[in-house]
Amino acid sequence: MDFSVVDLSDEDRAFQRELRGFLGAVVTDEVLARDRATGENFDESVHLALGDAGYLAADYRSEAEGGFSAVRRRIWELEIGRAHTPWFHWGTTAMVAHTVERFGSPELRDEVLPGVVSGRLRLCLGYTEPEGGSDVATCKTRAVRDGDDWIVNGAKMFTSNAHNAHYVFLIANTDPAAPKHKSLTMFLLPLDAPGVEIQPLRTVDGDRTNITYYSDVRIGDRYRVGDVNGGWTVLRGALDAEHGTVQRDDDGLQKIAVMTEHITLMAEAVDRIAALLGTPDAEGHRRVDDGAVAHRLGRGIARMEAAMSTPEMFGRVAIAQTMRDVSPDLMDLLGAAGALPTGTPGAADDGGAEYVFRLAGPTGIYGGTLEVFRNMIARHALGLAPPVTAAR
Ligand SMILES: Cc1cc2nc3c(=O)[nH]c(=O)nc-3n(C[C@H](O)[C@H](O)[C@H](O)COP(=O)(O)OP(=O)(O)OC[C@H]3O[C@@H](n4cnc5c(N)ncnc54)[C@H](O)[C@@H]3O)c2cc1C
Helix, strand or coil, rough: CCCCCCCHHHHHHHHHHHHHHHHHHHHHHHHHHHHHHCCCCCCCCHHHHHHHHHHHHHHHHCHCCCCCHHHHHHHHHHHHHHCCCCCHHHHHHEEEEEHHHCCCCCHHHHHHHHHHHHHHEEEEEEEEEEEEECCCCCCCCCEEEEEEEEEEEEEEEECHHHCCCCCCEEEEEEECCHHHHHHHHEEEEEECCCEEEEEECCCCCCCEEEEEEEEEEEEEHHHHCCCCCCCEEEEEHHHHHHHHCCCCCCCCCCCCCCHHHHHHHHHHHHHHHHHHCCCCCCCCCCCCHHHHHHHHHHHHHHHHHHHHHHHHHHHHHHHHHHHHHHHHHHHHHCCHHCCCCCCCCCCCCHHHHHHHHHHHHHHHHCCCCCHHHHHHHHHCCCCCCCCCCCCC
16 A cells, blocks of 8 residues: 655645635535434535535546546545535435446436536435345335336335435336346436335434335336346446445545545544543543553554555445444543533533444445445455355
8 A cells, every 4th residue: 555645736735725615615513513413414505516616527527527636536535524514425326327327318317417417416225125235136126117117116225315315226126037136127216206205214323314115106217227127237336336346546546445434533533532531630630641541542543543544345344343343442431421422511522432433333234234245355355155054
């Protein structure tokens, strides 16, 4: 790995200043407070402002198509994270839009893509079902052909941001008699179609997600993405992007792993905690002078730094596991007030460690659980044989 510093040109520095100023103006304290209260990870005014200013289009497009250079893309990702921009769902919208661009009909591309880059249209993911999400191909939601239309029936679990989105990238079974990877078709289903119901669901970290129900939803064939029963081919690329297993560029400037924003939040909390533990109390006593405290803090920081420097799917596992293991230790070092959430009077470190602790659970679940990622590492990176089920 190359840890060398990247020299920014004057133009890139100006871009960074301008972007920082822009985010400072749109990601206001009210936006952040609302995001904390609702758990939406989305703010329409911010999203539209970024669209109007051309940032979404620049992020969506490759450099060859007029998008950000590699350096600016890196600056963009870092500044977005540093500003705590309610932002997680743009990645989903962009990933689905790229898939529609590749596999969708010309009418569908025309209907969707301009609105995506302007910020007016948002797209969400409808893979997981109430009976299980790890094995995405085991899909019970049915789509049945009816003339030029499809009739969709079923339910999807954890359809995050559906209530702020306009379409769901939905996996449906179109041939129950076929082997599971040949029975699937992808659709970009308009969420305002009659028969769609969206019900809210809050997670332990305060995130808002949804259960979505589809009852005799009729959509035109133009909303199909890719071939009938060819959904697995369409889905593969999108899943690779979500898993962070896509081919990396040689410049070393790409985000090192999926979910690095989460460990950046942890790093901010750790900085505050280290400062608190190093501050003398009324008797001049610093908690960090206790060897056990220093050891535990240092061990946590070392693990965090290692996770922040671990690439690709290894990094994703290291990030979530480190958050899960280290955040309880940080709360313990802070004492009872470390368990109070952000905004509560008396909360140590303004609830930073407590939030990381709650965020750590879902971080190791969405987009694939830690167990599933460990299996993928074993199979695809280490070349191990599939797990053997003991014969009875
Ligand atoms: C906050 C949040 C937001 C989400 N957003 C979305 C979204 O927008 N769209 C969407 O489609 N989904 C979304 N998901 C769903 C997420 O992708 C699934 O939760 C995840 O894939 C796991 O599926 P599951 O919850 O059904 O667990 P299951 O698949 O039922 O797994 C249950 C347990 O079994 C283990 N397990 C399963 N299979 C294996 C295996 N092969 N080897 C070892 N262990 C295994 C799992 O690790 C887990 O511990 C979201 C989830 C959360 C928590």
